[in-house]
Amino acid sequence: MNKKLVAALSGGAALVLALTGCGGGDDSGKKLDAWAKTACDQMQPQVKKITDANASIASVLNEEDSKKIQQTDSVAFQANVDAYKALAASVDSAGPPPVKDGETSQKNAVKALNDLSLAYGGLKKRIDGLDTGDKSKFADGLKGIAVDMGKLKDQSSDALKKLQSGDVGKAMAKQPSCQATTGTPTKKA
Numbered sequence: 001m002n003k004k005l006v007a008a009l010s011g012g013a014a015l016v017l018a019l020t021g022c023g024g025g026d027d028s029g030k031k032l033d034a035w036a037k038t039a040c041d042q043m044q045p046q047v048k049k050i051t052d053a054n055a056s057i058a059s060v061l062n063e064e065d066s067k068k069i070q071q072t073d074s075v076a077f078q079a080n081v082d083a084y085k086a087l088a089a090s091v092d093s094a095g096p097p098p099v100k101d102g103e104t105s106q107k108n109a110v111k112a113l114n115d116l117s118l119a120y121g122g123l124k125k126r127i128d129g130l131d132t133g134d135k136s137k138f139a140d141g142l143k144g145i146a147v148d149m150g151k152l153k154d155q156s157s158d159a160l161k162k163l164q165s166g167d168v169g170k171a172m173a174k175q176p177s178c179q180a181t182t183g184t185p186t187k188k189a
Contacts, residue, residue: 029167031098036171039097040178042090046083053079066132069142077124081117088113097168105168119152 053076060072088110096103123145130141164172172178 029098029171032167032171033174035094035097036168036175036178039091039094040172040175042094043087044177046087046090049079049083049086053077053083066130066135066138070127070130070132070138073127073145074124077120077127080120081124084113084117084120088117097171099167102168116152119148123149 056072057076060069063069063072091106091113092110094106096106099105126141126145131137
């Protein structure tokens with residue numbers, strides 16, 4: 001059941017990495033490059049926090065101690081709450097990208113990231129409320145959390161894809177802070 005949780009987390013991290021690690025391309029203009037640098041520089045530390053939090057969940061993938069799983073996941077969910085909220089603030093403070101419909105894409109991305117922060121807050125409450133003394137109930141609760149995390153990966157993808165599409169994506173891809181690849185957790189055998 002914890003493997004499903006890790007798989008769902010990987011999808012959530014992929015959304016953030018898609019936002020910050022788009023494909024390369026042509027010169028999009030100095031204003032757009034400057035915007036991309038600002039956005040990428042502000043977002044990269046938060047992406048690292050999310051990746052680290054997801055890696056900590058992966059680290060307890062085969063853990064038998066329900067209490068340790070609960071504590072690790074709770075801390076990771078809180079880190080994701082804070083990081084997604086900070087990502088939303090970063091995208092907001094960078095301002096709209098200087099492209100057609102840039103303001104709409106920015107607002108949609110900020111809302112999507114804030115929604116992810118709230119959703120992880122809900123998951124933290126749920127993991128904190130699971131009964132670690134009853135392995136069966138804990139496993140069922142963890143399975144439910146994993147299912148909901150799977151839904152999170154699709155929750156905001158449209159707005160994020162729009163923000164990092166076209167010329168914006170190309171400009172972001174040129175930025176060293178958007179090229180850093182920290183990877184996502186993988187399943188353990």
